[in-house]
Amino acid sequence: MKDSIHKRLTDHIRKTVGRYELPYEPGSWEEFQRLQRRRRQQPVIWFRYALAACLLLGILGVPVWFYTNKSDGTQLAVRSPKSGLSGQRPLHPSVENRQRVGAVLPDRIAAGANRTEKPLVRSAKGTSTETKEKNAANRQDEYEQNRFENQNRGGVNNRLEIADRLPKNRFIQPETPFNETRQTRISADLPAESSTQTASFAFINPRSIRFLQHPLRPLSLPLSIWKNEPAVAKIEPAKTGPKPVWGVSLAPQSVYAAGSSPSVAVGGGLFSEIPLSRKFSLSTGLSMAQQKLGTKEAGLMVFSTVPQLVSTGIRLTSVDLPLNIRFRPGRLASKGFYAEAGLSSLAFLNEHYAYTYEQTRQETISVMGTNGQEVHVTQLVTTQQTTTQSAPAFQKIYWGRIINLSIGVERRLGTQFRLSAEPYVKYPVGPFTRENLMLGSGGVSLRLGFQSGR
Amino acid sequence: MAPDCTPFERQLIEGCRKGSPQYQEMFYKHFYGFTMAIALRYHPVRQDAGSVVNDSFMKVFARIDRYSFEETFKGWLRRIVVNTALDQYRKHIKHTQTVEYEQAESQDIEVDESVISQLTAEDILTLLQHLPDQYRMVFNLYEIEGYSHEEIAGQLKLSVSSSRVYLVRAKEKLARLVKSYFPNHNERFHS
Structure with a gap:
């Protein structure tokens, strides 16, 4: 019975809903179209954002890349040995391993002069170069180990403690004065031709004397004169040529479009200047400005039952990508003057339009007449209606639609910063925006630039 | 020709295959009731069913080239709608907790x-x-x-x-x- 009811119910449902169709609901197709458009635009919008991000990255990245390249080229000028060793000739082991020279190693001295005499004797006997190298390497190892320990243990107190812990008889006054020992050992380790090769081997007379006056005091000299590298002179890239400048800009401006009254806006952004030659440089950047405009339609009809467009309120958030050539005229360049010309490409983050329509219609109203009776009078009533429309972000990129012309003056602030004021005009070459406006602007761009390395 | 296809429907299908927006609109309006009825069986909330219908039509317009007139068109369309409804259900079920429903009453139910x-x-x-x-x-x-x-x-x-x-x-x-x-x-x- 139960199954029978279920079967009958199921059969009926299957039969009924199988044939069932709903009537079309008005507006469904339009909704479907909206959905379709949104899905189609989704990847395009992402592509536009990605493109904008790439542009920004490119603009800001190029100067950094330029700068990095130049920094990589920082040259280290190695002072060539006085002996005339140069070119491909391999340096003497003592030059290659500068720290191997153990003449002033404190622990070596502390360990006793007997041990230090051996190589001297050997070298005096004309030990081969290989043996000398081995000895020097051993001494270097010992020195490195002791120095590492001392450094790790920290300051003077630690070193004093270490000195106290050492057996008192461990320190033996060198038989020869320290200066002499050091001199002798240098001369022992180095062949004659390279004994006075570099400034690295300069004597440290005052300190060594002090050391000898306080023999129990552990040698706390950092010996920083023993540089890990040969005497070098860093050639600053700033001296070798100009470097890119990048910074921020702020631009109060007046915006105008054909048929509109000028309005004031403020823009700002990032810029960079890439030197091309002594007089020319490439100036680019990315700036944004929010611009508001109002246009009024001419020739209004006095009486019309049809709504007439009377004005349009426009609010734009523009992204400007200029590409200018900056010229520094010879004499005026020293005073910081320059001129710039180029083209700008534009896109809009937001385009908002408010259209105001006006409609005049007749209305009959009742008024009290002069004779005290009600009189019907027809009057014209004007009503306004505003509709708004917006365009999606980066709907279109308008390449090279604006000519940029400017002159400017630049002043240095310190060694790295530059402040410039640049009156400019942006003149539209062709119409752009969704409403095909000939939109131009003029103002003063204030720029704070940064040039690293100077 | 598919057995259930009227010449008009065949024309619509051909038009959609060419990507004609006019034919797509006619197709949508023609089959809207059929697809909505299926969608409502799976998702009784009107908005959810509408979403299933629109998603189904998206798929249909994208894949209508693959339809061969060997099988019934409504069967093909029905399969797309059902699969879309199942997709939506699976998406929905991820965010909802499955509950164990009450045991069925054992007593017989008499229905006229x-x-x-x-x-x-x-x-x-x-x-x-x-x-x-x-x-x-x-x-x-x-x-x-x-x-x-x-x-x-x-x-x-x-x-x-x-x-x-x-x-x-x-x-x-x-x-x-x-x-x-x-x-x-x-x-x-x-x-």
Whole structure:
């Protein structure tokens, strides 16, 4: 019975809903179209954002890349040995391993002069170069180990403690004065031709004397004169040529479009200047400005039952990508003057339009007449209606639609910063925006630039 | 030509294959009722059903080239709508907790046969709306679409036994719903 009811119910449902169709609901197709458009635009919008991000990255990245390249080229000028060793000739082991020279190693001295005499004797006997190298390497190892320990243990107190812990008889006054020992050992380790090769081997007379006056005091000299590298002179890239400048800009401006009254806006952004030659440089950047405009339609009809467009309120958030050539005229360049010309490409983050329509219609109203009776009078009533429309972000990129012309003056602030004021005009070459406006602007761009390395 | 296709429908299909927006609009309006009726069986909330319908038409317009006139067009369309409804259900079920529904009452339910025969499609949709989601899905897939329990288990990520249990409970619940909503056939249709 139960199954029978279920079967009958199921059969009926299957039969009924199988044939069932709903009537079309008005507006469904339009909704479907909206959905379709949104899905189609989704990847395009992402592509536009990605493109904008790439542009920004490119603009800001190029100067950094330029700068990095130049920094990589920082040259280290190695002072060539006085002996005339140069070119491909391999340096003497003592030059290659500068720290191997153990003449002033404190622990070596502390360990006793007997041990230090051996190589001297050997070298005096004309030990081969290989043996000398081995000895020097051993001494270097010992020195490195002791120095590492001392450094790790920290300051003077630690070193004093270490000195106290050492057996008192461990320190033996060198038989020869320290200066002499050091001199002798240098001369022992180095062949004659390279004994006075570099400034690295300069004597440290005052300190060594002090050391000898306080023999129990552990040698706390950092010996920083023993540089890990040969005497070098860093050639600053700033001296070798100009470097890119990048910074921020702020631009109060007046915006105008054909048929509109000028309005004031403020823009700002990032810029960079890439030197091309002594007089020319490439100036680019990315700036944004929010611009508001109002246009009024001419020739209004006095009486019309049809709504007439009377004005349009426009609010734009523009992204400007200029590409200018900056010229520094010879004499005026020293005073910081320059001129710039180029083209700008534009896109809009937001385009908002408010259209105001006006409609005049007749209305009959009742008024009290002069004779005290009600009189019907027809009057014209004007009503306004505003509709708004917006365009999606980066709907279109308008390449090279604006000519940029400017002159400017630049002043240095310190060694790295530059402040410039640049009156400019942006003149539209062709119409752009969704409403095909000939939109131009003029103002003063204030720029704070940064040039690293100077 | 597909057996269920009228010349007009064939024309619509051909037009959609060419990507004509006019034909797409006509196609949409022509098959809207058919697809909406299927979608409503799975998702009784109108908005959800509308979403299934639109997603289905997106797929149809994108894949209409693949349709060969060997099978019935409505069958092909139905399959797309059902699969889209299942996709939506799976998406939805991720964010909702599965609850174990009450045990079915063991007592027999007596429903007048005349009541059953007088149930309209709207009535049935209302009844289905009162079924728990899983019961409704299993009932639709098994009884109306003709899926096997194994297929349903695969589609809904259930065990086969669960699918069987849900079907039985769905039928019992439907019978109880019919009984409670339409207790007296005469009262409903002759008052």
